Amino acid sequence: MTIPQSFPPSTDEAPAAEMPARVTPMMEQYLEIKAANPGLLLFYRMGDFYELFFEDAEIASKALGIVLTKRGKHQGMDIPMCGVPVERSDDYLHRLIEAGHRVAVCEQTEDPAAARARGNKSVVRRDVVRLVTPGTLTEDTLLDARANNYLLAIARARASSGGDRIGLAWIDISTSEFIVTECATGELAATLSRINPNEAIVTDALYGDADLGPLLRELPAVTPLTRDVFDSATAERRLCDYFAVATMDGLSAMSRLEATAAAAAVTYIDRTQVGKRPPLSPPSREASGTTMAIDPATRANLELTRTLAGERHGSLLDAIDCTVTPAGSRLLAQRLAAPLTDSAGIARRLDAIAAFVADSAVRDDIRATLRAAPDMSRALARLSVGRGGPRDLAGLRDGIFAADAALAQLQRLDDPPAEIAAVMDALRRPPRDLAREFERALAEQLPLIKRDGGFVREGYEPALDETRNLRDASRLVVASMQARYADATSIKGLKIRHNNVLGYFVEVTAQHGDKLMAPPLNATFIHRQTLAGQVRFTTAELGEIEAKIANAGDRALGLELEIFERLCALAIVASEDLRAAAHAFAILDVATALAKLAVDDNYVRPEVDTSLGFAIEAGRHPVVEQALKRDGQPFIANACNLSPVPPPYPPPQAGEGRVGAGQIWLITGPNMAGKSTFLRQNALIALLAQIGSFVPASRARIGIVDRLFSRVGAADDLARGRSTFMVEMVETAVILNQASERSLVILDEIGRGTATFDGLSIAWAAIEHLHEANRCRTLFATHYHELTALSAKLPRLFNATVRVKEWQGDVVFLHEVLPGSADRSYGIQVAKLAGLPPPVIARAKSVLAKLEAQDRGQTARALADDLPLFAVPSRAAAELAPPSEAEQLVEAVKALHPDEMSPREALEALYALKAKLPKG
Numbered sequence: 078m079t080i081p082q083s084f085p086p087s088t089d090e091a092p093a094a095e096m097p098a099r100v101t102p103m104m105e106q107y108l109e110i111k112a113a114n115p116g117l118l119l120f121y122r123m124g125d126f127y128e129l130f131f132e133d134a135e136i137a138s139k140a141l142g143i144v145l146t147k148r149g150k151h152q153g154m155d156i157p158m159c160g161v162p163v164e165r166s167d168d169y170l171h172r173l174i175e176a177g178h179r180v181a182v183c184e185q186t187e188d189p190a191a192a193r194a195r196g197n198k199s200v201v202r203r204d205v206v207r208l209v210t211p212g213t214l215t216e217d218t219l220l221d222a223r224a225n226n227y228l229l230a231i232a233r234a235r236a237s238s239g240g241d242r243i244g245l246a247w248i249d250i251s252t253s254e255f256i257v258t259e260c261a262t263g264e265l266a267a268t269l270s271r272i273n274p275n276e277a278i279v280t281d282a283l284y285g286d287a288d289l290g291p292l293l294r295e296l297p298a299v300t301p302l303t304r305d306v307f308d309s310a311t312a313e314r315r316l317c318d319y320f321a322v323a324t325m326d327g328l329s330a331m332s333r334l335e336a337t338a339a340a341a342a343v344t345y346i347d348r349t350q351v352g353k354r355p356p357l358s359p360p361s362r363e364a365s366g367t368t369m370a371i372d373p374a375t376r377a378n379l380e381l382t383r384t385l386a387g388e389r390h391g392s393l394l395d396a397i398d399c400t401v402t403p404a405g406s407r408l409l410a411q412r413l414a415a416p417l418t419d420s421a422g423i424a425r426r427l428d429a430i431a432a433f434v435a436d437s438a439v440r441d442d443i444r445a446t447l448r449a450a451p452d453m454s455r456a457l458a459r460l461s462v463g464r465g466g467p468r469d470l471a472g473l474r475d476g477i478f479a480a481d482a483a484l485a486q487l488q489r490l491d492d493p494p495a496e497i498a499a500v501m502d503a504l505r506r507p508p509r510d511l512a513r514e515f516e517r518a519l520a521e522q523l524p525l526i527k528r529d530g531g532f533v534r535e536g537y538e539p540a541l542d543e544t545r546n547l548r549d550a551s552r553l554v555v556a557s558m559q560a561r562y563a564d565a566t567s568i569k570g571l572k573i574r575h576n577n578v579l580g581y582f583v584e585v586t587a588q589h590g591d592k593l594m595a596p597p598l599n600a601t602f603i604h605r606q607t608l609a610g611q612v613r614f615t616t617a618e619l620g621e622i623e624a625k626i627a628n629a630g631d632r633a634l635g636l637e638l639e640i641f642e643r644l645c646a647l648a649i650v651a652s653e654d655l656r657a658a659a660h661a662f663a664i665l666d667v668a669t670a671l672a673k674l675a676v677d678d679n680y681v682r683p684e685v686d687t688s689l690g691f692a693i694e695a696g697r698h699p700v701v702e703q704a705l706k707r708d709g710q711p712f713i714a715n716a717c718n719l720s721p722v723p724p725p726y727p728p729p730q731a732g733e734g735r736v737g738a739g740q741i742w743l744i745t746g747p748n749m750a751g752k753s754t755f756l757r758q759n760a761l762i763a764l765l766a767q768i769g770s771f772v773p774a775s776r777a778r779i780g781i782v783d784r785l786f787s788r789v790g791a792a793d794d795l796a797r798g799r800s801t802f803m804v805e806m807v808e809t810a811v812i813l814n815q816a817s818e819r820s821l822v823i824l825d826e827i828g829r830g831t832a833t834f835d836g837l838s839i840a841w842a843a844i845e846h847l848h849e850a851n852r853c854r855t856l857f858a859t860h861y862h863e864l865t866a867l868s869a870k871l872p873r874l875f876n877a878t879v880r881v882k883e884w885q886g887d888v889v890f891l892h893e894v895l896p897g898s899a900d901r902s903y904g905i906q907v908a909k910l911a912g913l914p915p916p917v918i919a920r921a922k923s924v925l926a927k928l929e930a931q932d933r934g935q936t937a938r939a940l941a942d943d944l945p946l947f948a949v950p951s952r953a954a955a956e957l958a959p960p961s962e963a964e965q966l967v968e969a970v971k972a973l974h975p976d977e978m979s980p981r982e983a984l985e986a987l988y989a990l991k992a993k994l995p996k997g
């Protein structure tokens with residue numbers, strides 16, 4: 078929008094007259110504030126409304142579906158305007174934020190009377206009190222209770238070892254969590270999809286970067302900022318300032334790059350909260366490699382937190398989420414997004430679940446306690462930025478009492494494992510006096526917002542009781558006045574009512590109106606308003622009593638607000654202890670929920686160690702099993718063994734001798750037999766084991782998986798100009814280039830998106846590469862039965878198939894995974910089941926018969942004999958050839974980002990480049 082520099086005039090806040098010649102003081106103020114907040118919609122407070130003008134009004138009216146009106150003119154043109162009532166502004170804000178907008182909320186910061194006192198033409202002072210952006214929300218109404226709301230700052234720097242490094246800092250101000258980490262640029266996509274931020278901030282230069290820019294612009298909201306926000310030289314100072322400490326050393330160990338991102342995040346929070354600093358936990362550092370790396374495609378394909386259609390229902394998270402509190406649900410989502418790679422950490426979580434599996438009585442009692450406990454961390458965050466209400470104080474009170482209840486219940490556990498012992502310590506922290514004080518202070522029924530008053534309990538503060546009595550006594554006087562007036566005028570239906578515009582008034586029906594307006598009654602009753610059915614009056618006596626009531630009411634509210642601030646301050650002093658207890662509740666919720674899931678759905682404790690093993694007995698798919706159960710269908714459990722050495726317990730249906738040696742399972746089988754389900758269930762079991770959950774199997778031994786890759790399902794990515802096949806190949810390339818021995822790879826029908834022979838050849842070569850170069854644990858499902866010939870040459874390749882039965886020309890799916898290979902796909906039978914017209918089925922059968930006459934299998938067997946299987950170029954060899962000096966120089970220049978460098982950094986870079994030149 079272009080902001081008009083000169084404006085039609087007016088003398089006050091009344092709507093501008095048609096075609097005035099000067100800028101109104103109010104519009105002048107509006108334009109100044111608008112110019113100071115570029116890129117944001119301005120909610121400009123006028124009485125009970127937030128008004129929007131010009132292009133803001135056009136955008137908001139369209140996004141919110143509200144009426145666009147006009148107010149005065151500018152340069153002969155109407156000024157578009159729309160408004161939202163302050164009372165319901167949260168709802169409108171929510172919709173604007175969802176639609177990707179950011180909003181500056183501008184309030185009146187003085188009483189209109191004070192403005193009038195300054196002179197006729199004075200405009201009420203207004204200031205922006207807050208910028209509402211997707212990553213900096215605190216209100217319950219604006220937040221999803223079950224999901225974290227992260228603001229992520231992303232900083233980039235050149236590492237001393239060469240290549241770029243990325244520093245990341247993410248904060249949920251509604252819960253105070255603050256985490257930092259570093260990664261290589263190649264890991265950014267996986268890291269972003271793990272953090273799943275609601276808003277990211279980056280430098281202008283990074284936003285425009287040819288490589289990383291597109292990745293960033295895929296996030297739900299990205300705000301590019303000027304370089305100073307990401308200035309590494311001032312980062313430490315800004316962080317110290319925020320945390321009010323002399324040095325960050327005592328709070329958190331961070332790299333310079335992490336500190337740069339962290340400082341950018343707190344600077345942005347400072348800006349958006351306009352001076353109110355939400356308390357944040359000191360940044361906790363996430364060391365790289367401590368979580369399982371899962372790239373965005375795998376995350377999406379495995380439908381971890383959302384299905385491919387974008388629904389929570391049907392995702393793994395939805396299937397395993399038995400938590401009873403929003404904070405527990407958030408923690409479970411966090412854990413699922415970042416499975417651990419440290420077996421001790423996993424064991425700690427599993428121990429806690431095991432304790433609650435063993436003691437169902439304690440588990441059920443804890444869950445009942447948690448169900449009634451409020452979301453303390455979000456209540457606390459709202460109170461600390463001045464947006465809390467009486468119910469938030471009550472939330473903290475109830476939370477502390479719930480901590481006592483939970484502690485008593487946990488003490489019934491015989492020998493609490495480490496995680497539960499830590500939870501118990503945290504639950505002891507919040508000061509009990511605080512809860513007792515809140516208990517004494519707060520009334521039974523609490524209003525949502527403090528300005529409504531009435532939340533302080535009678536008897537808590539004598540001065541407040543006195544003022545309230547005065548106010549209530551005056552109200553009684555009004556009641557008796559009504560009776561007296563009715564008597565004196567002989568109008569039975571005379572009422573004294575109240576509204577915000579007129580205050581107290583006498584109301585009679587239209588038929589009695591004339592009587593009060595005629596002598597002698599008109600000496601007492603002063604006409605105020607005539608409506609269709611009623612006439613309204615006031616009297617001098619009523620005016621007086623109204624003033625008394627208003628004064629007493631104002632005084633009472635003032636006292637209540639003072640008490641509120643006092644209580645709020647007490648809570649803030651105890652905020653660290655309260656947050657610790659809130660987090661302990663979340664841990665307890667997750668542990669008891671996963672224990673309940675384990676018991677209800679018959680999950681077992683996995684054995685997770687540092688080996689490269691992978692042996693699942695009677696594994697099931699957690700989501701498909703639940704869906705089948707709802708329909709009364711059983712899920713057929715299947716074993717899987719990808720361990721490099723024979724395990725002590727061979728899977729029940731395994732073939733002779735070969736199972737233990739197989740690292741790649743090549744699964745062939747008819748359509749609809751359950752290949753994809755089998756692939757995914759094994760990946761999900763590994764994932765569940767590493768978040769520290771029991772798993773759907775009768776036994777599972779899993780050597781830590783460092784990266785999980787999947788290539789399943791196919792969808793185009795038209796937005797990025799990629800066809801289905803291209804997407805498939807890009808994802809396959811990532812796997813072949815990056816999977817290591819510790820990775821777990823699942824590949825479903827590689828190569829099916831192209832011509833048969835191209836597809837078969839690609840699948841063939843990919844398996845050889847996985848076997849020889851990647852050497853990772855792999856599940857590979859395919860309809861190319863020719864690939865099974867590879868097992869003759871690849872010693873760690875094992876053929877498995879999903880069994881079906883043919884019955885009267887139809888196919889019956891048994892869903893059993895067995896050693897061996899399928900001889901056919903039964904595609905035509907499945908097509909028949911799907912309802913393809915009989916002539917098409919008949920024709921397909923005859924075409925198939927002809928095609929099968931030309932035996933492709935023979936060619937494949939010959940290929941398996943011929944191919945130089947071990948000629949896969951080793952990565953080490955490729956890495957050995959050192960780059961030339963010229964290549965090194967070019968790489969070094971390419972890696973420079975002049976827009977992100979200070980003059981000093983630029984000079985240093987220049988020296989470094991010069992030093993790289995060949996001597997002489």
Ligand SMILES: Nc1ncnc2c1ncn2[C@@H]1O[C@H](COP(=O)(O)OP(=O)(O)OP(=O)(O)O)[C@@H](O)[C@H]1O
Pocket residue numbers: 701705711712713714715746747748749750751752753754755892893
């Ligand atoms: N182990 C199982 N027990 C019971 N039902 C199963 C099992 N595995 C799969 N199913 C059912 O069979 C359906 C098809 O499974 P899936 O999609 O895994 O088959 P597929 O072999 O990959 O098929 P296609 O080759 O056509 O992609 C599933 O939706 C599920 O309802």
